[in-house]
Amino acid sequence: MIRHGRLLLCLAVVATMGLAGSPLAAQGMKAYHQWTAPFEYNGPARTITEGDTDPKTIRVGVLASLSGSGASYGSAMQEGADLARDEINARGGVLGRPLELVYRDDRNDMGENGHQTVRLLFDDKVWAIIGSVHSGCTHVAARITLKAETPQLTTVSTDPTVQMIGSPWMFRCLVDxxxxxxxxxxxxxxxxxxxxxxxxxxxxxxxxxxxxxxxxxxxxxxxxxxxxxxxxxxxxxxxxxxxxxxxxxxxxxxxxxxxxxxxxxxxxxxxxxxxxxxxxxxxxxxxxxxxxxxxxxxxxxxxxPFDDTRNDPVTQRFIATFEKRYGKRPDSFAAHAYDAVYLMARAIERGGLNKARIRDALAATREFPGVTGPISFNEFNDDPRGVIFARVENGEFRPLKD
Structure with a gap:
């Protein structure tokens, strides 16, 4: 039965990729409005009880390039995500249960990403997915999470077309x-x-x-x-x-x-x-x-994308905690993964164990106090904040001031 379900899912993903030939048209039409009103997803998932309603842990999947050409980004993601998970669990977890991050290594390969995304959904039975690194991999995962009606949040992929496929389940917490x-x-x-x-x-x-x-x-x-x-x-x-x-x-x-x-x-x-x-x-x-x-x-x-000189107590506390744990300063990829885990945990806390309601809570995010700055999602589930620059000086990235 599971194999049959996976086959149907893969066929549906292929069909979706074939129909996605005009992403610019979808973006111009503001396609997300057909899915939201303005923040609620009104498809069948809202009334479906899926999986264990009384799990021992709350599972969130993390798709990352933990090996291969994107390993430096994936390892930074894991460091930031693990730190956020441990802080959340020290405060009581999510819905009174420990938050569990389930990592799957896509090796920066689109084919492997599809395989690992399906494993997260059907074997690990996660409530949401964070990732991936490579924009092509994120595209593959986004088509699968669309068919599986599961929230997905990327912290790295900046390809504009990631958000042009019109999926109400796909989110991004950095500028494209x-x-x-x-x-x-x-x-x-x-x-x-x-x-x-x-x-x-x-x-x-x-x-x-x-x-x-x-x-x-x-x-x-x-x-x-x-x-x-x-x-x-x-x-x-x-x-x-x-x-x-x-x-x-x-x-x-x-x-x-x-x-x-x-x-x-x-x-x-x-x-x-x-x-x-x-x-x-x-x-x-x-x-x-x-x-x-x-x-x-x-x-x-x-x-x-991450100004580590921000005079903000949330940012500075994160940097100090990260340095104490890892013996180095966090980069953008660690910081955005840290924010993503907190965003997803809050969405699950507010939406409960229902993927559509988790999605709704994520879509309603406004001015979340992230370590990378205030985070909001627009009508395309994208992050509309501004862009800053840094110059390399004495072997470090130093933010440019206006």
Whole structure:
């Protein structure tokens, strides 16, 4: 019976992916309004009692890249999530029961992600899912949680199309690539006045979607990029990129890629003698980027989803507790995972053991006092807050002040 259910679920997911050919149209039509009124999901799940109504623990699944190319992000997520779980349980748990986080490693692979998402839902019987890291993986999980009518919250995936599939069950608690792209364009083209700007983008979904976003924004502002170039996951030789840089001599460059490869590219650029200003997105905001790029990272400006200098007692308490436990400062990925666990725990506390009502409670979130700042969800279940920047100074990310 379980196998039959899984087969039907997989067939439904495939059908959904085939029908999702016009995500921009869905976004333009504000598709979420067909699911919410404005915060309640009125489908059959509201009246269905699913699973154990008196469980020993409250299970929430966490999809993360705990191995593979996204492991640095996944391990940071786990550190932040575990800290939040332990704090919540020390205060009595959720609905009077311990909160249990069930981790599944998708290895930054879309196929594996689908397999692990199904395991969380059918084997582990979780009430909600947090994750994943890779936007492609999050897309796969979102189509499965849509069919399984289970709330999902991503803390890392910034691909705008994640929220364009029209799922009422999918949430995101950080700004997407559109918001980051607009902010980078304002900083690069408007504030700094650079005209001849080139783009290096990683050949994965993150780099492709982010690069596409910033390239379109540049065209819309009558300032098209002078070149666009892909670098590969795992690439270590950047001779092609350096040759392109020397050929075009841009005023500035934008890098849209993940920490390891972006660090290698930045290091190669500085080793070639170029002092071109470098701007990047949140995939570079990682201790591993700083470690691998070393002194070459100095002066690099990136979008900065977690301002650890916020003079806010919630943020500063989190940082102090995290440092005491792990012996290091938290990064954006740890901080957002920490917030996500608290958001999900509160939604379960308010909605009870019913997935639709948990979803409703999550959708109604307004000005939640997160360690990353106040969190609200708009009509697309997205996080509409603003974008800030940081510059690498003396081997650390230092927030830029207006």
């Amino acid at each position: 690539d559109r918001a980051q792209g607009r902010a980078i364009a304002d900083l690069v083209f408007t504030k700094n006045g650079y005209k001849r700007v080139g783009l290096f983008q990683q050949k994965n979904r993150y780099g492709k979607m982010g690069g596409k976003t910033i390239a379109q924004i540049a065209v819309d502002r009558q300032n098209p990029l002078i070149f666009k170039n892909f670098f590969n996951p795992g690439q270590t030789d950047f001779a092609e990129q350096i040759a392109l840089l020397r050929q075009h001599t841009p005023d500035a460059i934008i890098i849209w890629g993940l920490d390891l490869e972006a660090a290698g590219l930045v290091k190669a650029i500085r080793a070639a003698g170029s002092q071109v200003p470098i701007f990047g997105a949140d995939g570079m905001v990682s201790p591993e980027f700083l470690r691998r790029a070393g002194p070459a990272a100095e002066g690099t400006v990136v979008t900065y």
